[in-house]
Structures are given as structure tokens and as C-alpha cells.
Amino acid sequence: MRKKKTICLTLVLLLFVSCSKKEIKVACVGDSITEGYGLASESNAAYPVILESILGANYSVINCGRSSTTVQKKGDVPYWNCNQFSNVFALNPDIIVIKLGHNDLRQRMDGIKGSNWNAENFSKDYQAMIDTFKTIPNKPKIFICLPIPIYKNNWNFNGDSAMRVSNIIPAIKNIAKANNLPVIDLYTKLSNQPENFSDGIHPNEKGARIMADFIAKAIKGNK
Numbered sequence: 001m002r003k004k005k006t007i008c009l010t011l012v013l014l015l016f017v018s019c020s021k022k023e024i025k026v027a028c029v030g031d032s033i034t035e036g037y038g039l040a041s042e043s044n045a046a047y048p049v050i051l052e053s054i055l056g057a058n059y060s061v062i063n064c065g066r067s068s069t070t071v072q073k074k075g076d077v078p079y080w081n082c083n084q085f086s087n088v089f090a091l092n093p094d095i096i097v098i099k100l101g102h103n104d105l106r107q108r109m110d111g112i113k114g115s116n117w118n119a120e121n122f123s124k125d126y127q128a129m130i131d132t133f134k135t136i137p138n139k140p141k142i143f144i145c146l147p148i149p150i151y152k153n154n155w156n157f158n159g160d161s162a163m164r165v166s167n168i169i170p171a172i173k174n175i176a177k178a179n180n181l182p183v184i185d186l187y188t189k190l191s192n193q194p195e196n197f198s199d200g201i202h203p204n205e206k207g208a209r210i211m212a213d214f215i216a217k218a219i220k221g222n223k
Contacts, residue, residue: 024059034064070103142179143215143219
């Protein structure tokens with residue numbers, strides 16, 4: 001009889017511990033690459049969906065990606081003005097993964113001539129975004145991703161991957177260093193892999209899985 005009571009008590013305690021575990025909420029901030037543009041099923045194949053499955057049951061990952069968005073407030077589609085930006089605060093995440101910057105080199109789509117790129121505004125507005133996310137009550141850990149390579153100069157992008165090396169990447173690294181934030185180097189991880197990009201810009205299912213796996217390792221390695 002005592003043995004049965006002990007077994008029942010153990011099961012109750014295990015159930016209590018399991019139910020009391022805090023779910024770690026992850027918000028994936030980004031553009032069309034985060035949203036899952038070009039994939040057969042964004043809801044199943046976008047990198048945040050795969051990331052959740054890799055991280056495991058204790059994690060909840062929310063896709064806060066919005067196509068065409070820029071870091072810069074004066075860009076043609078600022079992330080700041082999108083519902084997904086507000087969703088990050090509503091989620092009150094424990095972790096934020098930022099993968100923005102692609103569209104800050106793109107030619108504008110709002111009828112104004114020229115590109116979105118302004119080095120000073122990019123760094124200033126990226127810093128402002130980090131500062132704003134730091135006001136979230138959960139005090140989330142923020143990860144910054146370097147932009148992935150461009151293999152074809154489509155979608156009105158201003159230049160190729162060389163411009164990312166000389167403009168965007170150093171700026172993001174400087175911001176990360178100034179804020180003591182971990183950097184996820186997706187540029188290097190996905191270099192020399194044109195076959196994993198459906199249109200030369202957006203990753204296919206295999207590319208999205210590589211992204212998710214690499215980001216998961218960064219998150220689990222920075223607890």
C-alpha cells in the first residue's frame with residue numbers, strides 16, 4: 001500500500017514540476033526571409049516554425065516577420081510601423097532574434113527615387129530598435145543576425161553581397177559590440193549555397209532549415 005502511495009506521490013510531483021516549467025517565448029523579428037516568402041507553405045516551412053521544433057517543447061516561437069520592411073524609420077516600409085512590431089511587445093518574449101537589413105539596401109518602392117540606404121540612419125535606428133525592445137518587461141535576451149547573402153540582384157536591390165560586406169555587416173557588428181549582444185553570422189553560414197535560394201534572395205526549404213538549426217544552436221549556446 002505504501003509503495004502505491006509513493007508511486008502516486010511521485011507522479012503528482014513530476015506532473016507539478018512539468019506544469020510549472022516556464023515556457024520560453026521567442027520572437028523572430030525580420031522581413032520576408034523570416035516571414036517565409038517563396039516557400040510552399042509559410043506556416044510550415046518558415047524558419048521560425050522549424051526553429052520551434054528544433055528548440056523543443058519548452059519553447060514557443062512566434063513569427064514576427066513582415067515582408068519588405070526596413071530597420072530605418074525613413075525607409076519605404078519601416079518595420080516600426082507594422083503590426084508585427086506591436087506584436088513583439090504583446091508577446092513579452094524572453095528572447096528576440098532580429099534578422100533585418102536586407103531591404104535597407106533596396107531601391108525604394110514608394111515612388112521616391114533612390115535607395116533606402118543611409119548609413120547614419122541605419123545605425124541610429126537599429127540602436128533605437130534595440131533600446132525599445134529592452135523596455136519589454138521580461139528583459140529579453142536579444143540576438144542580432146547578419147544578413148544572408150544575395151545571389152541574384154533581383155527585387156530592386158542596390159548592389160550585391162559585396163555591398164553587404166562593406167556596408168551592412170560592419171554596421172551590425174558595431175551595434176552588437178556596443179550593446180554586448182551575440183551575433184548570429186548567417187552570412188557566412190549560408191555563403192556559397194546558391195542552390196538553397198529559390199530566387200537568389202529568399203531561402204528555400206533547405207535554406208530555411210539551415211537558418212533555423214544555426215539560430216537554435218546560438219540560442220541554446222547562450223543561456
